[in-house]
Amino acid sequence: xxxxxxxxxxxxxxxxxxxxLQCAQDMNHEYMSWYRQDPGxxxxxxxxSVGAGITDQGEVPNGYNVxxxxxxxxxxxxxSAAPSQTSVYFCASRPSSGNxxxxxxxxWLTVV
Amino acid sequence: xQQGEEDPQALSIQEGENATMNCSYKTxxxxxxxxxxxxxxxxxxxxxxxxxEREKHSGRLRVTLDxxxxxxxxxxxxxxxADTASYFCATAGGSNYKLxxxxxxxxxxxx
Numbered sequence: 001x002x003x004x005x006x007x008x009x010x011x012x013x014x015x016x017x018x019x020x021l022q023c024a025q026d027m028n029h030e031y032m033s034w035y036r037q038d039p040g041x042x043x044x045x046x047x048x049s050v051g052a053g054i055t056d057q058g059e060v061p062n063g064y065n066v067x068x069x070x071x072x073x074x075x076x077x078x079x080s081a082a083p084s085q086t087s088v089y090f091c092a093s094r095p096s097s098g099n100x101x102x103x104x105x106x107x108w109l110t111v112v
Numbered sequence: 113x114q115q116g117e118e119d120p121q122a123l124s125i126q127e128g129e130n131a132t133m134n135c136s137y138k139t140x141x142x143x144x145x146x147x148x149x150x151x152x153x154x155x156x157x158x159x160x161x162x163x164x165e166r167e168k169h170s171g172r173l174r175v176t177l178d179x180x181x182x183x184x185x186x187x188x189x190x191x192x193x194a195d196t197a198s199y200f201c202a203t204a205g206g207s208n209y210k211l212x213x214x215x216x217x218x219x220x221x222x223x
Contacts, residue, residue: 101202
């Protein structure tokens with residue numbers, strides 16, 4: 001059972017570079033979201049989607065872009081990486097009929 | 113801003129002891145959930161309690177909810193070394209797909 005799959009696991013970027021964190025889920029969940037986790041800050045919601053073609057901003061959306069062309073995929077794009085975006089990123093999904101969120105294993109991003 | 117705030121930030125106990133973690137939140141909720149995160153891993157759902165429930169059990173876990181005080185507690189009984197992890201509470205308000213997480217409690221269970 002794959003669940004929520006994130007790639008890459010680790011990435012180092014230079015300031016100003018762009019990249020995409022990939023997220024895919026095979027559970028046919030309508031809801032998907034991206035969180036970032038920083039020491040002492042817990043998890044903060046970046047962007048979320050309630051279905052294909054629908055996205056919205058969370059608590060900390062600046063510097064990030066998302067799209068949801070299919071139910072399965074929800075990529076997170078960093079447009080111009082900054083050191084402040086050094087963090088651990090988690091993708092998550094949930095069925096529309098349930099409350100439990102399923103998390104990926106995380107992507108560790110360092111911006112130098 | 114964070115909705116849930118866990119207390120304590122860190123807790124160290126001996127194997128076999130009980131561990132209690134608390135969570136306070138600010139606004140009205142539909143439900144409150146607890147998640148566990150092992151070091152370097154993603155979060156795993158433990159238990160959900162709805163706003164009209166006061167107590168819920170799942171195995172060695174017991175969760176209470178006091179909506180008048182806007183607080184919840186997670187009790188892990190007869191702790192094991194494998195329970196060592198960070199524990200987060202998360203609240204869901206009107207839009208259930210937007211969970212708001214606290215900063216977590218780091219539990220260390222010493223063998």
